[in-house]
Amino acid sequence: MRANLTWRFEPPTDAIYKIQVAHWPGQHVLEERLVTVPHVDFIENEDDEFGARTLRAHLSGEVALTYEAVVDNGSLKGLPAVTVQHDWNDLPAEVLTYLNPSRYCPSDQFGRFVDRTFGGTTGGDRVLKILEWIRENIEYEPGVSDTETTASRTFIDRAGVCRDFTHLGITLCRASGIPARAVSAYAHQLTPPDFHAIFEIWLSNGWWLVDPTGLAPVEGLVRIACGRDAADIAFLTTQGDVRLVRQSVTAEAV
Amino acid sequence: MRANLTWRFEPPTDAIYKIQVAHWPGQHVLEERLVTVPHVDFIENEDDEFGARTLRAHLSGEVALTYEAVVDNGSLKGLPAVTVQHDWNDLPAEVLTYLNPSRYCPSDQFGRFVDRTFGGTTGGDRVLKILEWIRENIEYEPGVSDTETTASRTFIDRAGVCRDFTHLGITLCRASGIPARAVSAYAHQLTPPDFHAIFEIWLSNGWWLVDPTGLAPVEGLVRIACGRDAADIAFLTTQGDVRLVRQSVTAEAV
Amino acid sequence: MRANLTWRFEPPTDAIYKIQVAHWPGQHVLEERLVTVPHVDFIENEDDEFGARTLRAHLSGEVALTYEAVVDNGSLKGLPAVTVQHDWNDLPAEVLTYLNPSRYCPSDQFGRFVDRTFGGTTGGDRVLKILEWIRENIEYEPGVSDTETTASRTFIDRAGVCRDFTHLGITLCRASGIPARAVSAYAHQLTPPDFHAIFEIWLSNGWWLVDPTGLAPVEGLVRIACGRDAADIAFLTTQGDVRLVRQSVTAEAV
Amino acid sequence: MRANLTWRFEPPTDAIYKIQVAHWPGQHVLEERLVTVPHVDFIENEDDEFGARTLRAHLSGEVALTYEAVVDNGSLKGLPAVTVQHDWNDLPAEVLTYLNPSRYCPSDQFGRFVDRTFGGTTGGDRVLKILEWIRENIEYEPGVSDTETTASRTFIDRAGVCRDFTHLGITLCRASGIPARAVSAYAHQLTPPDFHAIFEIWLSNGWWLVDPTGLAPVEGLVRIACGRDAADIAFLTTQGDVRLVRQSVTAEAV
Structure with a gap:
């Protein structure tokens, strides 16, 4: 798996990359290499909860970052319908935050919709119904949305890309009382x-990964970072304007 | 300090209270008492970062919660202009999340406004300029906003209550590259x-508390909880509809 | 039919009432009486297109307006499915404006939704499908919406009052290429x-009145005014803040 | 003055062009020529109020429209500060509609802002203050806005193009009780x-044209169409998706 990101940082700006494979219990980084041209001394951090890793630096001019990794991502399994939805009382305290609405996921507005549309279902059954609804009602179509598009807008537009599918899925799950969080990944x-x-949604005492676009089997995904929504998991966050020069991802099953 | 919250939970619902005084290093709970009528067995949690405490239970019918505490809240000081704004590289990793936009604080939309209006200032100086701008341009006026009002809307409406002032202040600080988070408190x-x-904003290696309404000296505030915005610090969060029966807060300096 | 509107205009303000029965070909005002206490000299206008009448004055303090009318509203008929949708080329020029999005009816956002949901139908058939969809998906529930609620929000909320049902209906019709306009009426x-x-929608060379709430048979409605959306047909528009003192409508079939 | 618009209508769609010089009393079309390749039989209409002309047809494939005109646009004069703002009672009935909020001009939200910022001024003085505020606070910058951008968003973004400047100007004038409408023009x-x-705003019994961008002297403008906002004056409106092939405008003072 190999990612190349070349961006121009003009004027110079603080930047945060979230592109390294997470140190998640289920996936093992066998080999890994990070090269930047010109050389950059990154500050590297890792969070305890997810094993997500961030690289920070003050960047200037054109910077080409190449990241390569060989990963054994274990044996993820799809979400079974029989998982159990927890009362809020039975959730770990640190999971509660993923019930709250966020920048792109205004789940507070969708209570009536989920009750009317998915009423009578809970847990994995509810999530599967939500995923089915999304697949039936939302078209995968680049160019409809942009980086400001919220789940409310995608719900109206009926089209978007993986980011939009994910925001809508998270929104409908949280509105259903199910903790949900955004995950970035490499999809080979x-x-x-x-x-x-x-x-990911929290059911039966664990996080389960789902792909609302249905484009990539979760078994093949390699986790990078997680957060409330796209605001937290962007692969590149900067303070000022930056310009994409070139970007590519290649990956293969070994 | 004494708070009484009586709400009707009909139909029964999961509920989370965030009303206890935080175990924050700067403030000491000398005495404390929590009574509910009828009796409720709460699950109680405390987060490491802020010392915020949550009470969770499945509630039904009318529940009257009374919380009393005697607190020594130390000696908080106002924000000095000479505090230093950090490059992102110099921020503790756990502070980075408070740079991101959130449900009620779309700081991603305000970059040009803060550059034009507060350009040339950084750090505490920038924050003081932001607070001054808010005081000059926003009226404290109940009834203009509701629980869905975002900082974008308050920026247009030019009026709101403490929640709205706080969301706008957070938004303008984050847009300025300064980490900012919402805090709930008792204001005697x-x-x-x-x-x-x-x-609170993060400057000179620490969190500084500010009151954008200017209504309550920060020296007299007693911290309860913190989060990205009002979605995280509501004193009562429930899954279904609930109805306020009665609510009161009394407090006095001892 | 009798309407009493008592409002307090404090501070004094310009005001426009749209409460008189329209001089629409299909309905005949047999008797009519307008009384205000204290007496107000209104400027009265009538538009050519709809026969809508406006009353204008500069008002001050509490003003009680009573309007009584006896109306023969002819024999309106419900919308038949066999009506024909026109190409834009075949529409009267003055009808084109009702294809455009307006303040509360952002029809420009719903093109993909109407294509997916009502594709394969046109004309009266399409409108009937839209009305059926609204009845199945939107609850009549006061308190969910306010005077700023747009059709986009009602589409998410899945609830509202007659104003919201109408905005959503207009929005989905315009998005379908069918001219649609808001109408205010007395519903006895x-x-x-x-x-x-x-x-109303324009089909088969004429305007057809429909009630998306299904609460009042169109046969019994008495037209007052028409416009793009609620911004145009409010029964009282003022420049400043006003306060409702009392309001009532009574009506009976004679 | 010469405009060339080449668009691809695929799939075929109804289309409305508003690109001809208006038959407005103040401007005289001396010569005029319209050519389409391939040939199109347009339905042509002209409205009484403004003299705006619309061309309608069902179009298919690539259509190149060329419009040439020689116009004597009289002697428009800039807005003087001494113009008088009318009470609503003194406005012609047909002007009232331009007080209402519209799709891109939610003037209902800006009452407090205009009172605070422009309080104490009325009429031409108020409008000049609004134009000055816009010039000081909004940057002319392509790429920030798109065809969905409202005045609310431009007020936050602090940048946009002529369409956005116009929407913001209209919004602030209507919020001030001054009728305002959008005008499309050729700007040589x-x-x-x-x-x-x-x-345009209505003051001292007439419409006055202003350019909120300050980029083009109103004396040199050639009116095309008018309406509530961009939804009404687009030079090309279609039912389906269309694709720009080529577009150019050339003009010179004779």
């Missing part, structure tokens, strides 16, 4: 391989 | 004493 | 009788 | 010459 089974946005 | 110097929403 | 068959917001 | 003094969006 996309054509071509690419960064991918999917999400 | 408000007339009458009440819950209050204020915010 | 509502319980209790009240002002009502419904809408 | 822009570099390069282009379609331009400006607006």
Whole structure:
């Protein structure tokens, strides 16, 4: 798996990359290499909760970052319908935050919709119904949305890309009382391989990964970072304007 | 300090209270008492970062919660202009999340406004300029906003309550590259004493508390909880509809 | 039919009432009486297109307006499915404006939704499908919406009052290429009788009135005014803040 | 003055062009020529109020429309500060509609802002203050806005193009109780010459044209159409998706 990101930082700006494979219990980084041209001394951090890693630096001019990794991502399994939805009382305290609405996921507005549309279902059954609804009602179509598009807007537009599918899925799950969080990943089974946005829901005492676009089997995904929504998991966050020069992701199953 | 919250939970619902005084290093809970009628067995949690405490239970019918505490809240000081704004590289990793936009604080939209209006200032100087701008341009006026009002809307409306002032202050600080988070508190110097929403910014290696309404000296505030915005610090969060029966806060300096 | 509107205009303000029965070909005002206490000299206008009448004055203090009318509203008929949708080329030029999005009806955002949901139908058939969809998906529930609620929000909320049903209906029709406009009316068959917001669509060379709430048979409605959306047909528009003192509508079939 | 618009209508769609010089009393079309390749039989209409002309047809494939005109646009004069703002009672009935909020001009939200910022001024003085505020606070910057951008968003973004400046100007005038409407024009003094969006306000018993961008002297503008906002004056409106092939405007003072 290999990602190349070349961006121009003009004027110079603080930047945060979230592109390294997470140190998540289920996936093992066998080999890893990070090269930047010109050389950059990054500050590297890792969060305890997810094993997500961030690289920070003050960047200037054109910077080409190449990241390569060989990963054994274990044996993720799809979400079974029989998982159990927890009362809020039975959730770990640190999971509660993923019930709250966020920048792109105004779940507070969708209570009536989920009750009317998915009423009578809970847990994995509810999530599967939500995923089915999304697949039936939202078209995968680049160019409809942009980086400001919220789940409310995608709900109206009926189209978007993986980021939008994920925001809508998270929104409908949280509105259903199910903790949900955004996950960034490498998807080697996309054509071509690419960064991918999917999400996780907390059911039966664990996080389960689902892909609302249905484009990439979760078994093949390699986790990078997680957060409330795209605001937290962007692969590149900067303070000022930056310009894409070139970007590519390649990956293959070994 | 004494808070009484009586709400009707009909139909029964999961509920989370965030009303206890935080175990924050700067403030000491000398005495404390929590009574509910009828009796409720709460699950109680405390987060490491802020010392915020949550009470969770499945509630039904009318529940009257009374919380009393005697607190020594130390000696908080106002924000000095000479504090230093950090490059992102110099921020603790756990502070980075408070740079991101959130449900009610779309700081991603305000970059040009803060550059034009507060350009040439950084750090505490920038924050003081932001607070001054808010005081000059926003009226404290109940009834203009509701629980869905975002900082974007308050920026247009030019009026709101403490929650709205706080969201706008957070938004303008984050847009300025300064980490900012919402804080709930007891304000015994408000007339009458009440819950209050204020915010903290990270400067010179620490969190500084500011009150964008200017209504309550920060020296007299007693911290309860913190989060990205009002979605995280509501004193009562429920899954279904609930109805306020009665609510009061009393407090006095000892 | 009798309407009493008592409002307090404090501070004094310009005001426009749209509460008189329209001089629409299909309905005949047999008797009519307008009384204000204190006396107000209104400027009265009538538009050519709809026969809508406006009353204008500069008002001050409490003003009680009573309007009584006896109306023969002819024999309106419900919308048949066999009506024909026109190409834009075949529309009268003055009807084109009702294809455009307006303040509360952002029809430009709903093109993909109407294509997916009502694709394969046109004309009266399409409109009937839209009305059926609204009845199945939107609850009539006061308190969910306010005077700023747009059709986009109602589409998410899945609830509202007659104004919201009408905005959503107009939005989905315009997005379908069918001219649609908002109409205010007296509905003597509502319980209790009240002002009502419904809408008209242009099909088979004429305007057809429909009630998306299904609460009042169109046969019993008495037209007042028409416009792009609620911004144009409010029964009272003022420049400053005003306060409702009392308002009532009574009506009976003679 | 010469405009060439080449668009691809695929799939075929109804289309409305508003690109001909208006038959407005103040401007005289000396010569005029319209050519389409391939040939199109347009339905042509002209409205009484403004003299705006619309061309309608069902179009298919690539259509190149060329419009040439020689116009004597009389002697428009800039807005003097001494113009008088009318009470609503003194406005012609047909002007009232331009007090209402519209799709891109939510003037209902800006009452407090205009009172605080422009309080104490009325009429031409108020409008000049509004134009000055816009010039000081909004940057002319292509790429920030798109066809969905409202005045609310431009007020936050602090940047946009002529369409956005016009929407914001209209919004602030209507919020001030001054009728305002959007106007499309040819601006031969822009570099390069282009379609331009400006607006008119009703003061001292007449419409006055102003350019909130300050880029083109109103004396040189040639009126095309008018309406509530961009939804009404687009030079090309279609039912389906269309694709720009080529577009150019050339103009010179004779």
